[in-house]
Amino acid sequence: MADESLFDFLHMEIVSHIYKEQQSSKEEMDNKDRAVCVSVLESMGFRVGQGLIERLTRDSPSFKDELDVMKFVCKDFWTKVFRRQVDNLRTNHQGTYVLQDNKFSLLTQLSNGKQYLDQAPKYLAFSCGIVRGALSNLGLDSVVTAEVSVMPSCKFQVVVQKL
Amino acid sequence: MADESLFDFLHMEIVSHIYKEQQSSKEEMDNKDRAVCVSVLESMGFRVGQGLIERLTRDSPSFKDELDVMKFVCKDFWTKVFRRQVDNLRTNHQGTYVLQDNKFSLLTQLSNGKQYLDQAPKYLAFSCGIVRGALSNLGLDSVVTAEVSVMPSCKFQVVVQKL
Numbered sequence: 001m002a003d004e005s006l007f008d009f010l011h012m013e014i015v016s017h018i019y020k021e022q023q024s025s026k027e028e029m030d031n032k033d034r035a036v037c038v039s040v041l042e043s044m045g046f047r048v049g050q051g052l053i054e055r056l057t058r059d060s061p062s063f064k065d066e067l068d069v070m071k072f073v074c075k076d077f078w079t080k081v082f083r084r085q086v087d088n089l090r091t092n093h094q095g096t097y098v099l100q101d102n103k104f105s106l107l108t109q110l111s112n113g114k115q116y117l118d119q120a121p122k123y124l125a126f127s128c129g130i131v132r133g134a135l136s137n138l139g140l141d142s143v144v145t146a147e148v149s150v151m152p153s154c155k156f157q158v159v160v161q162k163l
Numbered sequence: 164m165a166d167e168s169l170f171d172f173l174h175m176e177i178v179s180h181i182y183k184e185q186q187s188s189k190e191e192m193d194n195k196d197r198a199v200c201v202s203v204l205e206s207m208g209f210r211v212g213q214g215l216i217e218r219l220t221r222d223s224p225s226f227k228d229e230l231d232v233m234k235f236v237c238k239d240f241w242t243k244v245f246r247r248q249v250d251n252l253r254t255n256h257q258g259t260y261v262l263q264d265n266k267f268s269l270l271t272q273l274s275n276g277k278q279y280l281d282q283a284p285k286y287l288a289f290s291c292g293i294v295r296g297a298l299s300n301l302g303l304d305s306v307v308t309a310e311v312s313v314m315p316s317c318k319f320q321v322v323v324q325k326l
Contacts, residue, residue: 009211048172
């Protein structure tokens with residue numbers, strides 16, 4: 001129990017630290033400031049995702065295609081990192097994937113419904129980075145974004161970049 | 164497996180972020196800069212420790228004295244947070260406690276021996292804060308410091324502040 005909350009609490013602290021440090025010299029944050037925060041959190045997540053997937057795939061067989069990689073991320077990786085599987089994976093078979101998690105672990109503490117919806121992006125940047133880092137180490141260059149309409153449900157969109 | 168590494172990786176990222184941000188404007192860090200970093204990490208740990216102990220003691224009976232609290236921290240709390248019990252607890256029965264962990268989880272990844280010993284304090288500030296935060300919520304105001312002579316072994320000294 002506390003094991004999981006350890007990560008959740010630490011994640012909360014980091015988000016709040018990074019936003020505070022960006023805001024320290026100003027009255028109010030503008031969009032550029034917010035973009036800086038998101039980018040710092042996203043890069044942290046990226047490196048954490050790389051590290052995690054490296055351990056997790058140490059004994060795994062190789063993947064046969066892109067969809068196979070995505071399925072691994074939705075099942076094994078998601079379970080280890082976010083404590084449940086993705087509820088729904090959709091794809092247009094052209095490199096775009098939508099991963100829906102109806103009870104996203106980093107949002108469950110935050111709210112249940114539409115309250116604080118404007119705060120959600122703060123708490124998703126790190127996770128987007130984690131997913132992008134994991135995919136990157138599995139050979140897929142991607143852009144990962146997240147969208148929330150009702151917490152704690154969350155949709156991650158992954159667009160694989162073709163070389 | 165990845166669950167634990169998730170926290171470890173995130174912790175590494177935070178340490179590196181906080182040291183980088185403090186150093187950004189300078190050639191080299193001086194002792195004052197290092198103290199700022201340690202203090203930022205320690206306060207993060209403090210709040211995380213408060214949150215964790217609150218959950219962990221929700222269903223626990225109350226403690227009969229200071230030593231009882233310390234034993235709980237060394238066993239239950241340590242196991243949840245650092246994945247093992249403290250190996251040795253000593254006290255002078257006047258409010259000073261030494262908690263020795265021979266395989267401290269946040270140092271095992273770093274080194275085995277005396278190499279990088281100068282880097283160890285970076286990776287202990289957050290943990291000192293966690294312990295201080297936990298004790299604070301259990302009603303004990305304390306000063307917590309850590310000392311390493313050979314990694315990954317670590318000694319935490321807790322000095323309870325009498326009112």
